[in-house]
Amino acid sequence: xxxxxxxxxxxxxxxxxxxxxxxxxxxxxxxxxxxxxxxxxxxxxxxxxxxxxxxxxxxxxxxxxxxxxxxxxxxxxxxxxxxxxxxxxxxxxxxxxxxxxxxxxxxxxxxxxxxxxxxxxxxxxxxxxxxxxxxxxxxxxxxxxxxxxxxxxxxxxxxxxxxxxxxxxxxxxxxxxxxxxxxxxxxxxxxxxxxxxxxxxxxxxxxxxxxxxxxxxxxxxxxxxxxxxxxxxxxxxx
Numbered sequence: 001x002x003x004x005x006x007x008x009x010x011x012x013x014x015x016x017x018x019x020x021x022x023x024x025x026x027x028x029x030x031x032x033x034x035x036x037x038x039x040x041x042x043x044x045x046x047x048x049x050x051x052x053x054x055x056x057x058x059x060x061x062x063x064x065x066x067x068x069x070x071x072x073x074x075x076x077x078x079x080x081x082x083x084x085x086x087x088x089x090x091x092x093x094x095x096x097x098x099x100x101x102x103x104x105x106x107x108x109x110x111x112x113x114x115x116x117x118x119x120x121x122x123x124x125x126x127x128x129x130x131x132x133x134x135x136x137x138x139x140x141x142x143x144x145x146x147x148x149x150x151x152x153x154x155x156x157x158x159x160x161x162x163x164x165x166x167x168x169x170x171x172x173x174x175x176x177x178x179x180x181x182x183x184x185x186x187x188x189x190x191x192x193x194x195x196x197x198x199x200x201x202x203x204x205x206x207x208x209x210x211x212x213x214x215x216x217x218x219x220x221x222x223x224x225x226x227x228x229x230x231x232x233x234x235x236x237x238x
Contacts, residue, residue, distance in 0.1 A: 017199050020178035028161045030096045035103025042108040066105035072166050074098050079170045095167040103160055114149035147218045154211030158204045
């Protein structure tokens, strides 16, 4: 690495990389939101009819496909297949949708594990005392579910940020793409890609810090939901 003018070059890289990092975080944030919403829907579908029937089978196929095939293949399929039928989609939209669809398969399993961690006796006891389903969900199930799955959701968010580097292959101007453009202009691979690595580390660190803060907030609400559930369970044995 040539140290001459290194600070000046890094200063020149920063605005371009920051813009690319903004696109990376935009795609990743929207993808994790889409994935969480769709993952919850997939879980609901898989639990319909007591986990049997065509909906459960369809969810199993969906999860198996998105977890069992490379994300790059999914991205290229979604980008090139519509164009084969004369329908061109914006690369940014394709990136968000594919990353979200892929994340949904993982978040469905995360939510399933969190739901299984809630003691069934708490739910049954709450219903036996006439608590409406809406209150059972908001006061008992949701707080404990959120507390149980939040670390895994934060980890998934960090994975989405890192995996988003591949969206540069469909010309999305994310951090990975602008990094390659900078390298193509100056042929200084070590300092350019090291800078990009530091930028990705900062992004995932910010996600972890924010996730930890939200997790602490959920601790209180999750504890409240658990206390309500335990109280209902205890009262059912009186």
